[in-house]
Amino acid sequence: MAAQLTDPVVAGFVAALNAGDKDAFFGLLTDDVTMTDDGSPRDVTAWTDKEIFSSAGRMDVESVSPDGRSLVATYSNSTWGRMRTRWSFTVTGDRISHFETGQA
Incomplete structure (x- = not known):
């Protein structure tokens, strides 16, 4: 990674995503996690x-x-190719309770 991730929960999110590790990924999210993509709520x-x-x-x-x-x-993914994106996270304790993403 080009930039140093300083929040350990966010760093874990990125690492689990990049590894394709669903168990680790979902283990970092609260049970009632919410998210938005380009401002629209998503499941x-x-x-x-x-x-x-x-x-x-x-x-x-x-x-x-x-x-x-x-x-x-x-x-990047196999559906959309590569795009510049922004991400923000709400961390509650040691888990993510909300994240937002969208094109940067």
Whole structure:
């Protein structure tokens, strides 16, 4: 990764996503996790299956905010190819309770 991830929960999210490790990925999310994609609420399970796990999703982080909970990354998968994306995370305790993504 080009940028250093400083929040350990966000770093775990990126690592699990890049490894295609569903168990580790979902283990980092609260039971009631929510998300948005380009401002629209999405079903986390359906979205991650389509956009990450069944399409070989990969995130190459370019920059990270000072608090470590917002980042810009080149995201790629077999459906959409490569695109520059923004991500932000709400971390509750040691798990993510909400994340947002969209084109940067």
